[in-house]
Amino acid sequence: MSGVPGARGHTVVEHTADSAIEAWAEELAGLFEECAAAMFELMYRPNTPSPAPDIAVEAMGDTTEDLLVAWLSELLYVAEVDDLALCGFVVDAMAPGRVEGRAAGLPAAAMSPSGPPIKAVTYHGLDITHDGSWRARVIFDV
Amino acid sequence: MDDLVPRGDMVWEIPPRGGMRVPGIVFASRDLLEEADVAHTLQQVRNVAHLPGIVTASMAMPDIHWGYGFPIGGVAATDVEAGGVVSPGGVGFDICCGVRLLASRFTEDDFAGRRQVVMAELDRRIPRGLGKGAIAGQALVDAVLVHGARAAVEAGYGDEADLDRCEERGVSAGAEPHRISERARQRGYGQLGSLGSGNHFLEVQVVDDVVDTVAARVFGLAEGMVCVMIHCGSRGLGHQTCTDELKPMGSAMARYGISVPDRQLACVPVRSAEGEAYLGAMAAAANFAWANRHVLGNEARRAFASAFGLPVEALGMDLVYDVAHNLAKLETHRVDGEERLLCVHRKGATRAFGPGHPDLPDDLRAVGQPVLVPGSMGTASWVMRGVAANPAFSSAAHGAGRLMSRHAALRLESGGQVRAELEAAGISVRPGRVRLLAEEAPYAYKDVDAVAEVCHRANLAAKVARLRPVGVVKG
Numbered sequence: 001m002s003g004v005p006g007a008r009g010h011t012v013v014e015h016t017a018d019s020a021i022e023a024w025a026e027e028l029a030g031l032f033e034e035c036a037a038a039m040f041e042l043m044y045r046p047n048t049p050s051p052a053p054d055i056a057v058e059a060m061g062d063t064t065e066d067l068l069v070a071w072l073s074e075l076l077y078v079a080e081v082d083d084l085a086l087c088g089f090v091v092d093a094m095a096p097g098r099v100e101g102r103a104a105g106l107p108a109a110a111m112s113p114s115g116p117p118i119k120a121v122t123y124h125g126l127d128i129t130h131d132g133s134w135r136a137r138v139i140f141d142v
Numbered sequence: 143m144d145d146l147v148p149r150g151d152m153v154w155e156i157p158p159r160g161g162m163r164v165p166g167i168v169f170a171s172r173d174l175l176e177e178a179d180v181a182h183t184l185q186q187v188r189n190v191a192h193l194p195g196i197v198t199a200s201m202a203m204p205d206i207h208w209g210y211g212f213p214i215g216g217v218a219a220t221d222v223e224a225g226g227v228v229s230p231g232g233v234g235f236d237i238c239c240g241v242r243l244l245a246s247r248f249t250e251d252d253f254a255g256r257r258q259v260v261m262a263e264l265d266r267r268i269p270r271g272l273g274k275g276a277i278a279g280q281a282l283v284d285a286v287l288v289h290g291a292r293a294a295v296e297a298g299y300g301d302e303a304d305l306d307r308c309e310e311r312g313v314s315a316g317a318e319p320h321r322i323s324e325r326a327r328q329r330g331y332g333q334l335g336s337l338g339s340g341n342h343f344l345e346v347q348v349v350d351d352v353v354d355t356v357a358a359r360v361f362g363l364a365e366g367m368v369c370v371m372i373h374c375g376s377r378g379l380g381h382q383t384c385t386d387e388l389k390p391m392g393s394a395m396a397r398y399g400i401s402v403p404d405r406q407l408a409c410v411p412v413r414s415a416e417g418e419a420y421l422g423a424m425a426a427a428a429n430f431a432w433a434n435r436h437v438l439g440n441e442a443r444r445a446f447a448s449a450f451g452l453p454v455e456a457l458g459m460d461l462v463y464d465v466a467h468n469l470a471k472l473e474t475h476r477v478d479g480e481e482r483l484l485c486v487h488r489k490g491a492t493r494a495f496g497p498g499h500p501d502l503p504d505d506l507r508a509v510g511q512p513v514l515v516p517g518s519m520g521t522a523s524w525v526m527r528g529v530a531a532n533p534a535f536s537s538a539a540h541g542a543g544r545l546m547s548r549h550a551a552l553r554l555e556s557g558g559q560v561r562a563e564l565e566a567a568g569i570s571v572r573p574g575r576v577r578l579l580a581e582e583a584p585y586a587y588k589d590v591d592a593v594a595e596v597c598h599r600a601n602l603a604a605k606v607a608r609l610r611p612v613g614v615v616k617g
Contacts, residue, residue: 012549014547014549014550015208015547016179016182016207016208016544016545016546016547018209018210019548019549061389062392062393063392065405066389066392069389070389073385077325077328077329077382080329080378081328081329081332081378083272108272109272112577113272113575113577113578114577115548115552115578115581116339116340116548116578116581116617117271117272117338117339117340119235119236119340119378119381120235120381120384120385121385122210122211122235122406123210123211123388123404123405123406123408124209124210124211124231124404124405124406125210125404126405139210141210141234141235141236141381142339142340142548
């Protein structure tokens with residue numbers, strides 16, 4: 001995986017006590033999708049093909065950083081209260097201060113874990129840059 | 143470590159520079175410091191020193207390691223009446239995460255004869271890991287947010303005497319449950335009486351060394367005694383509450399003209415509408431955590447009762463103590479010769495009141511508060527006691543502290559290998575998911591004996607007894 005413009009992807013970054021990811025994409029919407037995928041891959045091993053993304057998720061935040069934290073936090077909330085492992089993320093609409101999207105859900109109990117459940121999305125070391133393509137680094141509390 | 147100045151045995155100072163309002167003070171041995179991912183961790187100590195109203199120093203306990211915002215093991219006190227701030231990052235997402243210790247009258251031989259049955263009962267009864275499953279029902283959650291562990295006792299979990307052995311008697315004052323969002327409640331409804339995952343655990347331990355026989359007797363501990371230690375917090379309800387509270391803090395800080403080097407250190411004056419709102423929400427979430435550990439502790443008693451064929455009342459599994467290590471509390475401390483009301487943040491640090499403190503129950507006042515310092519699941523844990531003239535606002539270490547990243551630990555051994563090694567060492571392991579054991583392997587943590595030794599020598603707390611695990615229940 002690399003961060004060349006036009007490509008998209010994500011990777012895990014070492015952190016002593018917690019978990020961190022980096023993601024990149026050409027569009028901001030793609031970046032949000034990649035961050036979401038990375039967050040859930042920290043918890044679950046991807047296995048079966050994603051079902052149709054039919055869980056609507058929306059989030060609001062004043063800045064791009066706030067919005068990304070709110071989006072990921074909302075996904076964690078949905079996953080926890082409905083006992084789901086989420087995947088197949090689609091961002092349908094992005095406007096300043098608001099993101100709307102969808103996710104697919106699989107029963108968490110049936111999934112193979114890749115790491116402990118994430119407690120929350122932190123602002124520590126949160127970094128979003130736009131230099132041709134978008135790139136983000138996010139640290140999670142586990 | 144270039145800018146660390148030695149200031150006595152096990153004490154290091156980071157002189158103030160830039161926007162630091164006070165120095166940093168780290169209580170650690172050179173070995174522990176070198177293991178602490180120094181560059182990141184010391185930068186976090188420096189960052190905390192920027193908080194408005196901070197007094198004396200941004201401090202770090204011997205188990206310090208890289209956290210998010212505050213270092214884990216960070217202690218910071220702000221002067222409430224001088225514009226001092228409260229920072230949700232100084233508490234963390236797992237509000238009122240803490241440790242509870244119960245001491246049974248069973249010996250190691252008693253346990254050995256019933257080991258498989260006890261572990262099977264605990265395995266069956268202790269909800270943990272992914273997914274829903276909790277001991278107490280949704281109906282109790284609203285009462286718990288107000289009354290903490292007392293609500294659990296009134297619902298039949300444990301008894302009145304237990305509350306005397308809980309920090310704050312198991313209830314955080316000033317709780318404002320209406321500040322707990324519907325989202326946070328939804329997360330909490332299915333989780334009251336559940337361990338969670340990560341480094342949370344329930345362990346069966348044996349007291350294998352008593353250092354201070356007088357304090358041990360007061361705490362109800364004796365060599366060879368079987369104990370149960372529980373480490374967990376406020377679960378999703380607390381995580382969501384911190385997430386909710388952090389969101390508006392960015393704009394609130396701008397209104398108060400506060401800037402901090404890390405957004406996770408977002409803070410507002412304690413004496414502000416936002417500050418009071420946070421403390422009210424935090425206290426309600428803390429009450430969930432006190433009650434959560436109370437319900438789990440009671441379930442551990444039931445497991446032992448069932449395994450030994452005795453009624454719970456005949457077990458004598460008394461509570462030694464329950465301490466929080468992720469909280470901000472308003473406490474009075476002497477600073478520059480004056481009594482001042484401080485907001486003491488302990489992020490991965492344990493309150494450690496010394497002998498004579500008026501907030502301790504009568505039976506503990508002579509020796510000081512029990513301080514619980516859990517180690518990794520394969521090594522040991524320490525019971526210490528608070529001491530007079532603690533130099534860190536009556537705070538001490540909260541555990542062994544992580545040494546190795548989760549992914550580095552995963553690369554070394556599989557969960558199955560870790561389990562086999564623990565079983566071979568006489569430690570029964572009941573994991574929720576075997577794979578996740580690898581991240582919590584003993585070698586991923588610092589040496590808890592070294593952490594306890596530094597606490598002892600730096601006068602943060604005094605050693606009382608060492609406990610080694612014989613059974614582990616993990617998420």
